[in-house]
Amino acid sequence: MPPVRPADGAAPSAWPRRGIATVCLSGTLEDKLGAAAAAGFDGIEVFEPDLIASPWSPAELATRCADLGLSIDLYQPFRDLDSTDPARFAANLRRAERKFDVMGALGVDTVLVCSSVAPDAVADVDQLAEQLSTAAARAELRGLRIAYEALAWGRHVSTWDASWDAVRRADAAALGLCLDSFHVLSRGGDPSGFAAVPGEKVFFLQLADAPQLTMDVLQWSRHHRLFPGQGAFDLPGFLGAVLATGYRGPLSLEVFNDVYRQSDPARTAVDAMRSLQWLEEALALVDPAAGLRPPPAAPELSGWSFTELAVDGVSGPQVGQALTALGFTHTGQHRSKPVQLWEQGAARVLLNASVVRPGAPGEAAVSALGLESSDPGRSAVRAEAMSAPVLPRTRGATEAELSAVAAPDGTEVFFTRTGPDGWPADFLPTGVPPGPGAGLTGIDHVALTQPFDSFDEAALFYRSVLGLEPQQVTELAAPFGLVRTRAVTGPERAVRLTLSASSLRRGGWAPRVAEPQCIAFRTDDVRATAERLRAAGAPLLRLPENYADDLEARFDLPADLLAAVREHGLMYEEDAHGACLHLATEVLGDRLFVMVVQRLGGYDGYGNADAPVRMAAHRRQRRPPAETPVGSARIERTDVS
Numbered sequence: 001m002p003p004v005r006p007a008d009g010a011a012p013s014a015w016p017r018r019g020i021a022t023v024c025l026s027g028t029l030e031d032k033l034g035a036a037a038a039a040g041f042d043g044i045e046v047f048e049p050d051l052i053a054s055p056w057s058p059a060e061l062a063t064r065c066a067d068l069g070l071s072i073d074l075y076q077p078f079r080d081l082d083s084t085d086p087a088r089f090a091a092n093l094r095r096a097e098r099k100f101d102v103m104g105a106l107g108v109d110t111v112l113v114c115s116s117v118a119p120d121a122v123a124d125v126d127q128l129a130e131q132l133s134t135a136a137a138r139a140e141l142r143g144l145r146i147a148y149e150a151l152a153w154g155r156h157v158s159t160w161d162a163s164w165d166a167v168r169r170a171d172a173a174a175l176g177l178c179l180d181s182f183h184v185l186s187r188g189g190d191p192s193g194f195a196a197v198p199g200e201k202v203f204f205l206q207l208a209d210a211p212q213l214t215m216d217v218l219q220w221s222r223h224h225r226l227f228p229g230q231g232a233f234d235l236p237g238f239l240g241a242v243l244a245t246g247y248r249g250p251l252s253l254e255v256f257n258d259v260y261r262q263s264d265p266a267r268t269a270v271d272a273m274r275s276l277q278w279l280e281e282a283l284a285l286v287d288p289a290a291g292l293r294p295p296p297a298a299p300e301l302s303g304w305s306f307t308e309l310a311v312d313g314v315s316g317p318q319v320g321q322a323l324t325a326l327g328f329t330h331t332g333q334h335r336s337k338p339v340q341l342w343e344q345g346a347a348r349v350l351l352n353a354s355v356v357r358p359g360a361p362g363e364a365a366v367s368a369l370g371l372e373s374s375d376p377g378r379s380a381v382r383a384e385a386m387s388a389p390v391l392p393r394t395r396g397a398t399e400a401e402l403s404a405v406a407a408p409d410g411t412e413v414f415f416t417r418t419g420p421d422g423w424p425a426d427f428l429p430t431g432v433p434p435g436p437g438a439g440l441t442g443i444d445h446v447a448l449t450q451p452f453d454s455f456d457e458a459a460l461f462y463r464s465v466l467g468l469e470p471q472q473v474t475e476l477a478a479p480f481g482l483v484r485t486r487a488v489t490g491p492e493r494a495v496r497l498t499l500s501a502s503s504l505r506r507g508g509w510a511p512r513v514a515e516p517q518c519i520a521f522r523t524d525d526v527r528a529t530a531e532r533l534r535a536a537g538a539p540l541l542r543l544p545e546n547y548a549d550d551l552e553a554r555f556d557l558p559a560d561l562l563a564a565v566r567e568h569g570l571m572y573e574e575d576a577h578g579a580c581l582h583l584a585t586e587v588l589g590d591r592l593f594v595m596v597v598q599r600l601g602g603y604d605g606y607g608n609a610d611a612p613v614r615m616a617a618h619r620r621q622r623r624p625p626a627e628t629p630v631g632s633a634r635i636e637r638t639d640v641s
């Protein structure tokens, strides 16, 4: 799609204007306004319940917004306007007049009227148009206007086409449409139909994404809306169709989401802003020719340079021993920091004993990801422009300059170039010659469990800041509850990262390793690798015989492969493109395990089908041999007391 230019005469700096409905953010109006302003929004939609719960008068709210540089773009929602009962309609008009008073004090000229869900809602489109026209005439007398929105669950008007039919028939100057991407796309509406609507009749635009779910549309909307770029809807296509009408009002977000309703509003607002930046970029809305400066495009990420683990005096030696058994060699020592470089082929692991993280003693955790960028400096500039926290670095005079940003879970992401002048020059050789290795050729993917609240934020972070593409969300029935997982991948799958989180916030009964992490290495021959690892004493995870029996039933595998599955604890699964053979180690340093992956054909997954078996095996591995069953332990404690 060609770049969309501002309408003739529009000041370039005034468009696109970015807005957010106060309902998107947690807290009181004070919290919400502060967060929206700090994130750089131009305006807000005032969600009426937020105003009603506020001690501020409408005029005070207007002053507060002006002080923060926020415009008030919409007052919403006005519900159930039309009625088949004349007395009720008259009462609704009286109610509307009172809200027009509020709008006057707020200084906002547009009110959102959503289609009625009431039992007395008007079904006849001409009668509905007449009532909308009557209300619009009242609004026009006050210099106000009505944006009519079809709720996807409206009683008689539930599609945007039906709302446009009513607005068109009403033919009132102060009556137009509010197009809400959720209401349109959740009903399978076709945005190409917007071409029939003159741009001046689109009074307002609300943007929300959502995961593809099959459920009641009201519940879907109320709990699961997401910011653009986080879900499954085609938001660039939707916005492009709206802008093609000539609409040049605010790009305003309206997202009802259970997590965002209770998350730090400052953080949510940054996430929200990033979603609009991503959307604007997808449509090339920010026009450099108009003197505006869009973020530079994300440089291509061509692979992994390293994965860094934060270790301490307990986990460091344990992980080092495991890396040795996995065929790695400790080849380098950092010039100025307690950081070890371990290598095997293009697989590199850093063990960093200086990372300050709130991990438990004895824990080993992924603290940083090193990604090969075609232009590390530009990657950092883009990250900063997309509101990613750029991390300060201390470095010696002769050390390489490394740019790093913090992902939502705190993981540091380094933009690197591996070469003689790049980051490896910061390491002095240990003099230990690399061993023959175990056939590991590089990093296949890294799997990170996300904090419950940042699962969707993380997908958008990697998409918008790094230019990776989120894949479908899948659910695993794991032993300790349902787990959502989603991969983000680079071009040619040179970078693969998987993000997981529990489907529900965890309570007290939780696995001992509640937030596991995994580094998966590639091999071209997992059977040969498994034999070498076994011989070297690598801590390979043992799987139950039931798993191999089930594989034998489901797939017609060669006998020698099945024997290897049983002998080495290999896992096997297929997708539409190929198959995967993989194995896992035991949990190292309380949190981390290693996978070895051999992709066959075009297999594009991550061993998720086998994950529940692996998780159960990890649980068995970590259970102390003499652990007392829960019930007995309780009795024991009672006896003691």
Ligand code: MG
Pocket (backbone or CB within 6 Å): 149, 180, 206, 254
């Ligand atoms: Mg809406």
